Amino acid sequence: MTRQLPNFLFAGILVLILLIAGCGGGSSSQRIVGSVTLSPSTAQTLAVSQSLPITATVANDASGSGVSWTLTGVGSLSDVTTTSVTYTAPSAVSSSQTVTVRATSKANPAASATLQITVTSGGAQANVLSLSVNGGPVPGQLYANGAFANVTLCVPGTSNCQTIGGVLVDTGSFGLRLLKSAVTLPLAPLTSGGSTINNCVQFVDGSFLWGQVAAADVHLAGEQASSVSVQLIADPTGFAIPTSCAAGGSNNNSLAALGANGILGVGTEAQDCGPACDSSSGRPTPPVPAYYNCSTSGGCQPAFVSLAEQITNPVVKFPVDNNGVLVQMQSLSGTATTASGNLIFGIGTQANNALGSATIQTLNNVDNFTTAFNSRTLTSSFVDSGSNGLFFPDSAIATCTTASGFFCPPSTLHLTAVNHGQNGTQTNISFTVDNAQNLFNSNPSAAAFSTLAGPMSGGFDWGLPFFYGRNVFTSIRGQTMPSGAPAAPWWAY
Amino acid sequence: MIVPLRSAKGFVASYPTVPRSAYVLVLLSLICPAFAWCALGDTVSSVEADRVQMRGAVRVQQVNGISVHEISDDHGTQVREFVSPQGSVFAVAWQGQFIPDLQQVLGKYFDQYSEAVRAQKASYVGRRPINIQLPGLVVQMTGHMRAYSGRAYLPAMVPTGVALDSIH
Numbered sequence: 001m002t003r004q005l006p007n008f009l010f011a012g013i014l015v016l017i018l019l020i021a022g023c024g025g026g027s028s029s030q031r032i033v034g035s036v037t038l039s040p041s042t043a044q045t046l047a048v049s050q051s052l053p054i055t056a057t058v059a060n061d062a063s064g065s066g067v068s069w070t071l072t073g074v075g076s077l078s079d080v081t082t083t084s085v086t087y088t089a090p091s092a093v094s095s096s097q098t099v100t101v102r103a104t105s106k107a108n109p110a111a112s113a114t115l116q117i118t119v120t121s122g123g124a125q126a127n128v129l130s131l132s133v134n135g136g137p138v139p140g141q142l143y144a145n146g147a148f149a150n151v152t153l154c155v156p157g158t159s160n161c162q163t164i165g166g167v168l169v170d171t172g173s174f175g176l177r178l179l180k181s182a183v184t185l186p187l188a189p190l191t192s193g194g195s196t197i198n199n200c201v202q203f204v205d206g207s208f209l210w211g212q213v214a215a216a217d218v219h220l221a222g223e224q225a226s227s228v229s230v231q232l233i234a235d236p237t238g239f240a241i242p243t244s245c246a247a248g249g250s251n252n253n254s255l256a257a258l259g260a261n262g263i264l265g266v267g268t269e270a271q272d273c274g275p276a277c278d279s280s281s282g283r284p285t286p287p288v289p290a291y292y293n294c295s296t297s298g299g300c301q302p303a304f305v306s307l308a309e310q311i312t313n314p315v316v317k318f319p320v321d322n323n324g325v326l327v328q329m330q331s332l333s334g335t336a337t338t339a340s341g342n343l344i345f346g347i348g349t350q351a352n353n354a355l356g357s358a359t360i361q362t363l364n365n366v367d368n369f370t371t372a373f374n375s376r377t378l379t380s381s382f383v384d385s386g387s388n389g390l391f392f393p394d395s396a397i398a399t400c401t402t403a404s405g406f407f408c409p410p411s412t413l414h415l416t417a418v419n420h421g422q423n424g425t426q427t428n429i430s431f432t433v434d435n436a437q438n439l440f441n442s443n444p445s446a447a448a449f450s451t452l453a454g455p456m457s458g459g460f461d462w463g464l465p466f467f468y469g470r471n472v473f474t475s476i477r478g479q480t481m482p483s484g485a486p487a488a489p490w491w492a493y
Numbered sequence: 494m495i496v497p498l499r500s501a502k503g504f505v506a507s508y509p510t511v512p513r514s515a516y517v518l519v520l521l522s523l524i525c526p527a528f529a530w531c532a533l534g535d536t537v538s539s540v541e542a543d544r545v546q547m548r549g550a551v552r553v554q555q556v557n558g559i560s561v562h563e564i565s566d567d568h569g570t571q572v573r574e575f576v577s578p579q580g581s582v583f584a585v586a587w588q589g590q591f592i593p594d595l596q597q598v599l600g601k602y603f604d605q606y607s608e609a610v611r612a613q614k615a616s617y618v619g620r621r622p623i624n625i626q627l628p629g630l631v632v633q634m635t636g637h638m639r640a641y642s643g644r645a646y647l648p649a650m651v652p653t654g655v656a657l658d659s660i661h
Contacts, residue, residue, distance in 0.1 A: 136618070144619045168620070172637035202592050204634040204641060206610035206623040247595050248607035259618045265638065272638060276568060276590055287568040287591055366590075366640035376658070380588075382637050388619035391635070395657070404613045405624045456622045457633040458642050458661055463621070 033108035034059030036067060038101075040319040042157070043116040045222040047126040050350060051088045052320050053079075054115060056103040065106040073099025074119060082106065089119040096120050126222025127321045127346055127353065129169075131329070133339040133464070135447035136259050137166025143259045144440075145388035145449055145464040147329070149343060151176065151264060152219035155185055156227045161219070166261040169343055170386030171327065171474045173265030175272045175311035176218060176228065177201070177209055180235030181254070182261040187214040190229065190309055195293035198300060199231045199311055200245035201272060202289055207252045209263075210245055211235045213291075213305075218314040220264075223345050225317035229309055233258070242300050244288035263386070264314075266325045266343070268367045268489035269477055271310040279304035316476055321346025323479035324488065326353045327385055331469035332450040335439060339448035339468065347473050347492075348482025358473060358492040360485060361421025367477075367489050371460035373417040380459030381419070383472060383491045387463030389449075390431060391456035392417075397433065399455055406436030406454040417460065423486055427493070431465070532572075532600050533645055537562075537580045559655060572598060575660060577652050584646035584660045592634070592641045599632070599645055606632050606645070 037057045046052055056067045066082025074097055079086040087101055098118045105111040120126065129149050136143030147169045154161035162185050164178060189212040190197040197213045211233040218225045234253035241251070252258040265272070273290045275281050286302040291310070294300040316322050322345075329341035346353045361369050364379070371381035374394060389406060400408035413433040420426050434451035443449075450465050466472070475481060475488035537560075552563045558578040565571050570589030574582050587593050596603045609625040609632070625632040634643035644660050651657070 138618070141618055146619060170620075174638055201638070202641075203620065204592075204622045204636055204643070205620050206613070206634070207620075243596070244594060247592070248599075248603055248610065250611050259620075267638065269639060273590075274639065283567050285567060289591065367637070368640060380636065380640070380642055382640075384637055386620055388621050391622050393658070399624070399626065405621050454621060455624050455633075456635045457644055458635045461622060461635060 033061050033063075033105050033111060036103050036105050036111050036113040038103060038113045038115050040115065040224075040226070042224070042226065043118065044224065044319065045118045045120060045126055046087075046089045047120050047222060048089050048093060049091050050126055050320070051086050052117065053084060053086050054101060054103075055084045056113070057083070058105050058107070058111070061105070061107060063107050067103040067105055067112075070102045070104070071099065072102070073097060075099055075117075077101070087117060089117075093119050120222065125350075125352060127344055127350055129221040129343040129345070131169055131327070131341040131343050133329075133341075133448040135338070136168075137261055138255055138259055141256065141259065142445070142447055143168075143388075144447060145452060146260065146447070147327070147341065147343075147385055147464060147467075148260065149220075149264060151178070151262065153178070153183065153185060153187075153230075154217040154219065155187065156215050156217050158217075160185060161217075164261050168260040168263045168386060169327070170263050170265050170384070171267045171325070171472075172382065172384030172386045173201070173203075173263060173272070174267050174269045174313045175231065175265045176262065176314055177211075177231040177233055177265070177311070178262035179253075179255060179258060180211060180232040183232060185216070187216050187230075187232065189214050189232075192293050192303065192305075195295040195298070195303075197303070197305060197309065198239070198292045198294050199272070200242070200289040200292065201231070202245075202247065202249060206249045207257075208245055208247065208249045208289070209233050209252055209258075210241050211253075213309070213311060218317075220314065220343075220345065223315075223318045223321060225314040228314045228317050229311045231311050233262070238296075239294045239300050242289070242292060242302075244302070245292075247289070265386075266313055266315050266474065267384075267476075268363065268474055270313050270316045270479075271307055272312075273305075273310055274307070277305055277310060278307050313476060315345060316479060318345060321349045321353070322476075323347050323349065323481060324473060324475035327467050327472045327474070329464075329467040329469065332448055334450060335443045335446045336448040337446050341467070347475055348485070353473075355473065355482060355485065355492055356471075358471060359421075359425050359427050360423065360473075360490050360492040361419060361425050361427070362423040362486050362490040364422055368459065369422065369491070370420040371417050371462075372420065373415075373460060378458070378460045381462070382459065383462045383466060383474070383493075385464055385467055385472075387461045389436075389452040389454050389463050390433070390465050391454050391461035391463060392459075393455065393457050397455070400435075400437045403436045403440055406452065407433055408435045408437050409433060410435070412451070419462075421490065423490075429462075429466075532574055532582050532598050533585050533602050534647055534650070535582055535600055537576050537582070557654065559652065566593070573661075575646075575655075577650065581650055583650040583652065584644065586642070586644035586661050588636075588640075588642035590639050590641070592643070602630050602645070602647075605630055
């Protein structure tokens with residue numbers, strides 16, 4: 001022991017000298033190996049059997065020796081390298097447990113970083129968000145065939161959070177939009193120069209949403225997306241809404257008008273606008289309606305916004321289960337007061353979202369596939385949980401006089417169509433159309449309708465009735481697909 | 494892409510797209526001195542006003558006396574205006590990442606459209622493609638975010654023999 005003491009002292013002095021040299025800001029070659037950073041950097045929650053990839057970065061690690069990994073608590077580490085590891089939760093825990101994964105610099109064992117992971121016991125799984133077709137959050141108003149969920153929003157990097165219910169789950173749009181009136185958190189708007197960034201989106205029901213873009217952490221079930229651009233609808237009210245946004249449509253700026261507290265867009269794209277709204281598009285002017293820079297002096301002017309700042313599908317920002325979603329609705333024959341289901345995050349990433357025998361149908365460049373119906377080839381067809389019926393062209397079916405926008409055939413129709421993916425796969429779909437006015441009149445307290453349909457020109461819109469009794473996967477462009485599956489986007493069911 | 498009205502025959506003319514600025518000046522001074530914000534139900538010159546407004550290129554094809562003018566703007570939105578043998582725009586159709594400026598495309602029918610949208614929105618709750626069927630005006634939209642399409646037509650002005658399915 002006595003012989004080792006001088007060694008420790010010597011080592012300590014060396015470290016001190018090196019530290020002083022590092023603090024002195026000399027050339028980088030003189031710096032000591034610095035701090036370790038982990039991704040994800042904030043505490044995570046996993047359900048039993050779930051896995052989480054973790055990466056480590058060591059500052060000034062000239063030797064490239066990386067880190068060593070240690071785990072304190074239940075579960076296991078696998079796929080260990082000097083820069084990454086995968087943590088897998090145990091298959092069962094009696095109650096929620098918190099484990100710590102530590103990465104320690106090999107070059108400088110004094111530098112390390114930790115990640116806390118909470119493993120939740122059975123019951124609710126981290127990647128499963130409950131869906132309820134329950135008529136929606138507006139008192140005295142029944143929203144037909146709307147799948148609603150709870151969304152938790154936090155001020156970025158804090159535990160200052162708020163859960164908002166009654167958010168419509170929409171696989172036909174991209175990004176989270178919430179009524180500002182439902183958000184109590186102090187979320188800072190994104191700015192550009194002295195202007196705030198505002199967003200406008202139009203929907204094919206003739207409505208539009210207008211409001212500021214703000215960053216928030218978004219928690220969906222146990223999944224967490226950090227610093228996601230979201231739209232705060234109808235905020236602020238001070239600026240005049242550009243005519244290119246309003247365009248004669250209805251402003252869904254209130255709970256009653258929107259029929260929901262917000263829309264959670266978890267469709268096939270990562271951003272609501274994408275390259276067209278990025279200045280690198282090479283386009284001479286920003287497209288409208290999309291993003292606007294607003295200032296008290298200049299009003300609101302169309303603007304380019306980078307992909308990173310655009311309103312983003314929160315799924316792509318999850319550290320895991322980020323390549324798409326599975327909507328799993330209960331079977332429904334006819335009409336019901338309510339219906340339930342799950343929005344499961346990830347495709348082929350966990351035991352509960354495997355593709356199994358589902359048929360994959362790839363899409364064209366604007367995220368449509370082809371439906372053959374009534375001797376017509378409808379090349380602009382799509383699957384969309386946010387449409388509340390099946391909508392398709394058929395001039396032989398009578399439309400309703402009162403229940404505008406729906407079919408009212410004199411008797412029940414049993415029809416078939418064939419969906420064709422770009423990859424040559426085809427599926428035969430049978431569906432039923434009832435008289436919408438009779439459905440509404442006979443079922444005044446019902447929210448779930450499996451036979452609701454209406455007219456539409458141009459394509460086939462496979463709305464929520466298509467989802468009842470099916471597992472419908474929606475993959476996201478640019479994300480990593482399960483082995484053997486084609487590149488996204490595609491739908492599979 | 495040009496989709497034929499009924500057959501692939503009859504592609505007639507492609508307007509020059511350069512020099513763009515000179516062309517715009519000529520159009521402004523000669524064809525549409527009033528610079529009408531209109532299309533549906535108006536005369537053929539309104540197609541040129543739309544083209545100028547959208548800073549796009551026009552292609553024209555003719556089938557059985559019907560001419561179809563297609564305008565594409567900087568952002569790839571295509572608007573197709575269907576012109577009767579008498580020179581009236583009896584239908585418009587569009588598709589693209591963004592819905593075009595409907596005030597411009599629907600012209601004097603815009604207010605009627607706008608009122609009908611609000612009335613329809615109020616009747617039954619739920620998000621669905623709009624389908625306005627008034628005695629004198631039909632407006633239908635479809636699609637999802639980043640891929641919209643739609644059409645509007647004046648039922649009384651659709652020439653005999655033109656199938657409604659061909660308006661897209």
